[in-house]
Amino acid sequence: MPYIAETKEMERVFGSGVTAVRALQGVNIRVEKGRLLILRGRSGSGKTTLLNLLGGLDRPTRGEVFFQGKEIGSLPDRTRTKIRREGMGFIFQSFGLFPLMSAAENVEFGLRLSRIPAREWKGRVSESLELVGLTKRANHRPYELSGGEQQRCAIARAVAHRPELLLADEPTAELDSRMGKQISGVFRRLVDEAGMSIVMTTHDPSVMEVADVVYELEDGSIIKS
Numbered sequence: 001m002p003y004i005a006e007t008k009e010m011e012r013v014f015g016s017g018v019t020a021v022r023a024l025q026g027v028n029i030r031v032e033k034g035r036l037l038i039l040r041g042r043s044g045s046g047k048t049t050l051l052n053l054l055g056g057l058d059r060p061t062r063g064e065v066f067f068q069g070k071e072i073g074s075l076p077d078r079t080r081t082k083i084r085r086e087g088m089g090f091i092f093q094s095f096g097l098f099p100l101m102s103a104a105e106n107v108e109f110g111l112r113l114s115r116i117p118a119r120e121w122k123g124r125v126s127e128s129l130e131l132v133g134l135t136k137r138a139n140h141r142p143y144e145l146s147g148g149e150q151q152r153c154a155i156a157r158a159v160a161h162r163p164e165l166l167l168a169d170e171p172t173a174e175l176d177s178r179m180g181k182q183i184s185g186v187f188r189r190l191v192d193e194a195g196m197s198i199v200m201t202t203h204d205p206s207v208m209e210v211a212d213v214v215y216e217l218e219d220g221s222i223i224k225s
């Protein structure tokens with residue numbers, strides 16, 4: 001099966017009647033395995049809505065969304081949560097780390113939610129921190145880390161259970177351009193060295209450089225790829 005994720009004529013309408021907002025319409029995208037795909041577009045063009053639908057965090061109003069060949073948009077919440085926890089990883093612009101836990105403990109927390117047996121946790125934690133170049137900071141708490149290091153820790157946490165698909169919403173928005181470059185390098189490595197598939201939204205031109213595929217959204221439709 002060539003595509004890790006796919007949408008068919010997908011539409012998402014928020015609300016109803018005169019106040020209805022058509023956030024997405026007629027969206028057809030395909031995410032190939034082992035590729036880094038970027039969603040770009042102006043504020044309000046529908047990027048986050050699309051990412052949430054691909055990640056099974058939301059359901060389309062019309063059309064279909066597939067993960068690993070399986071239609072997930074019509075599945076009940078519990079089933080989608082299970083698929084998400086096992087097969088996907090999420091990264092947000094505001095890192096979302098636990099302040100009282102060290103970097104390593106934050107990464108381990110991600111594993112607790114998955115079905116990875118406890119005896120594998122320690123190895124997975126070191127491996128993930130290594131992958132993002134954070135081994136030396138394993139025992140530091142988030143407030144002792146730079147913004148870029150905090151985001152790398154969040155990435156390590158999102159990939160520790162080795163998800164098939166990594167979804168990132170504006171992962172460099174809170175970082176300066178040097179750190180943004182560092183983070184985009186980490187994403188590139190995850191694809192090239194760990195064979196991961198990534199979809200991320202961004203406005204950041206330096207992140208755009210590392211993409212294999214760029215889709216542009218305008219008013220809820222894909223206008224260019």
Ligand SMILES: Nc1ncnc2c1ncn2[C@@H]1O[C@H](COP(=O)(O)OP(=O)(O)OP(=O)(O)O)[C@@H](O)[C@H]1O
Nearest residue numbers: 014015021023041042043044045046047048049050
């Ligand atoms: N829960 C919601 N209820 C109503 N309208 C919503 C909801 N979520 C998003 N929208 C609307 O859908 C449209 C697309 O929003 P979305 O957040 O996907 O855009 P975006 O491209 O990610 O924007 P940004 O770059 O500012 O994050 C916007 O008009 C937004 O106001």
